[in-house]
Amino acid sequence: MLRKDGEKPACVSTCCYRNLSDTATSVSGRPQVNEYRGDFVNKFEQLGGLGQINGNCKNYIGNCAEQHAANQCSKKVTGTVCFDKFSFSKTRRPRTLEIIKACANCRYLFKI
Helix, strand or coil, X not given: CXXXXXXXXXXXXXXXXXXXXXXXXXXXXXXCHHHCCHHXXXXXXXXXXXXXXXXXXCCCCCCCHHHHHHHHHHCCCCCCCCHHHEEECCEEECCCCEEECCCHHHHHHHCC
């Protein structure tokens, strides 16, 4: 899986939402305001805002593969998203196949 610019992404993750048979796979990348559901933007504001770095984590809010995958998966959900209903594959770095642990932002958002 490649990013929109054709480069290999830093990380890749697959997500599913409880009670949905569909999954979504996505890669890490710069967040764009118009790509995230309002549920996510509101939750990101609690961390400091989309595209920002807070004191708890070195990652930009909205940049993680888990956050992108959850957003893609959530587009199949009608109504408000319940963030603790997301589950994820092990996030991997495609260049090395290294398993990447969830960052502080993702642990907060998804209780993982």
